[in-house]
Amino acid sequence: MYELIRRKNMAEQIKPTESELEILNILWDKGPSTVRDVHEVLEQSKDAGYTTTLKLMQIMYEKKLLKRDATTKSHVYTANVSQEKTQGQLVKKFIDSVFNGSASQLVMQALGNHKTNKKELDEIRKYLEEMEKRSK
Amino acid sequence: MYELIRRKNMAEQIKPTESELEILNILWDKGPSTVRDVHEVLEQSKDAGYTTTLKLMQIMYEKKLLKRDATTKSHVYTANVSQEKTQGQLVKKFIDSVFNGSASQLVMQALGNHKTNKKELDEIRKYLEEMEKRSK
DNA sequence: TTGTGTTTACGAAAATATTCGTAGGTTTGT
DNA sequence: ACAAACCTACGAATATTTTCGTAAACACAA
Incomplete structure (x- = not known):
């Protein structure tokens, strides 16, 4: 006989749909709403x-994508997943499915096609230097 | 009275679904199959x-995502959209919906979370230098 | 020829995501 | 108190994507 083990540290899959992501973006931006x-x-x-x-927000609440405070007449919702972590998961999945796991290919595609402006490029360069320093 | 105008240069939206993308990836990799x-x-x-x-490939053919040669008994399919162009569109859409249009944010997220290896980082750095040179 | 295996075409079921109508409760202003 | 405005809950209709069963055509070997 087998038994399903639910691991505590099993990284939970955050998988918002297109519409759900729009809502998360708003909540991350505006805070509790x-x-x-x-x-x-x-x-x-x-x-x-x-x-x-x-309805969407209710579904997201059931899925634990959102928290809510139901003590007030108009319930107040908050994102229950962090923007960083969610973006991280989405990026990982995206890289896997579109660039076969190669982050650098994604980066170059992103830099190439998007006329990234000087300021943005500077940020990235600084970021790269940081990474290099740390890895020494 | 109105008339729908089909513009020649209207950039066509390449919008493969998840499963369709898997098939495109295989065809880009293996060629006609x-x-x-x-x-x-x-x-x-x-x-x-x-x-x-x-069925999926038949649908993709109808959508013009694939071409096919039906003269042989087993039809031979080929991707009818370029990998570069498709990736470009997907990246653009992804950046818009996940990073509110900021390519650099995507880049940093991709570099940060993915333990990108030295070789990849070098490629990226070289690429950045190239861009800078050209923009001078 | 006949049977086995492989192919395409097609319709429809199943799964997933999105949209909305309606009912019933609460608040607010008069 | 009453009506208008607003809220939640919920079921169900739509739309989209994925999956598969079945039929018909063809090739090939026995």
Whole structure:
């Protein structure tokens, strides 16, 4: 007989859908918000009803992507996953599926096609130097 | 009365789904292949039936993501979109939806989380120098 | 010829993601 | 108190993506 073991440190897969990611982005940007707050931002870029946003956020709550405070009349939602960690996972998955695991290929593609401006390039160069220093 | 104008230079959106991208990757790697060829590679990493692969490739053909030579008994398929262009579009979309348009943020996230090795870092540094030279 | 194996085409089921209508509760202003 | 405005919950319709069963055509060997 077998038994499923649930490991504590099993890195949890954060897998927001397209729409869910839009909402996470808003919450990361604005901090704790009501459904209406989020919906007002979303409305600017897409055209969906209020209850659609509500439903999405409820689903995300069930999936533990969001926390919420339900003591107030209008529930206040907060992201329950960190932006860094989520971005990290998304980038990893993206690199695997699009660039067969090669981060440097992604980097060069990103730098090449996007007319990255001087300031951004400087940041990156500084960052590279930092990495090199640390690895010595 | 209105009339839809189809512009010649309207950059066509290449929007493969997850599964379609897997198939494109195989075709870019192996070159022209039959459904069976593709399916044998696919089988190694996932578990799906032959007709599933077939159907996917037929759909991709309808969408013009693939070309095919149907003169032979086993049709031979080829990618009909370039790897570079497709990757470019995917990266752009990814940067927009995950990093709010900032390529440098993506780059730093990619370099930071992925223990990129020395060789890769060197490539990137060289690439940056090239860019700088050209922009002078 | 007949059977075995391989192929394409096609429709539809299954799985997943998105959207929205409606019901019922709470708050607010008059 | 009453109506208008706003909120949540929830089921279900839509849309999209993935999977597969089945039929028909063809090749090849016995």
